[in-house]
Amino acid sequence: MPDDLYRTDIVTWSRQQAERLRRHVAGERVNDLDWEHVIEEIEDLGLSEINAVASLLTQAMVHALKIARWPDSEAVPHWTAEAVNFLAQAQRRYRPSMATRIAAEECFDDARRVVLATPGQGPEAPIPAAAALDLPAVMDRGADLRALIETLGHGPA
Template sequence: MPDDLYRTDIVAWSRLQADRLRRHVAGERVNDLDWEHVIEEIEDLGSSEIAQVRSLLIQAMVHALKIARWPGSTAVNHWIGEAVNFLQQAQDRYRRSMAQELSVADCLAKARRAVLAMPSDSPAQPIPDRTDLTLDALMDEAADLRSLIDALGRGPA
């Protein structure tokens, strides 16, 4: 294995490491596993999944806040569909072990900042800077997605 395969072709490197791990599990003595990078990639995989859920949640919030900011826009129905889609994708990827790494308040702050920076020809309404919704409520797959989107746009009760 070239020493720089990890840096030059991550796909080839990962397949090679997977093959070596399978051989190791099968009882073969395998001495050339790239343990340092295998450990790093496993850690990065978890971080990447959390980042994906965070990104999807922020995108759902951006669209919910656009609906609240420009309720008369002809794009409202599109934004509703996008918000619902992003929130459903976040729910699909979410795992309870991610909870300590995800902050609803931080996601909303990022979404709000993005929406406030967006130009528009339509009159803008104020948008909430906080929400009463918890991560558990947002990630509840039994909850009505449209109601969650509406609640995000309204802010705290």
């Protein structure tokens, strides 16, 4: 196995490592497992999922804040659909073990910065400076998506 295969062709490397792991599990002595990178990839996979959920949540918040910022815009139905879609995707990928690893307030801060930097058409309404978010409640797949979007766009009650 070339030493740099991990860096040059991750797809081939991962297939080879998976095959070696299967042989190892079957009882074969396998000496050429790249344990260091296998461990790193497993850790990165979890971080990747956490980052994906945080990104989707941030995008939902961006659209919710656009609705709050420009409530009379013709784009409100589109922004609502986008916010609902991003939030539904985040909810589908979310796992309770992520709760301590996703900073919903940071997602909100990022979304707010994006919206404040976005030029709009028409009068601008103020948007909340912060949001008191209960991440498990926001990620509840049984929750009313449109109500959550409204909550995200209007900050703490």
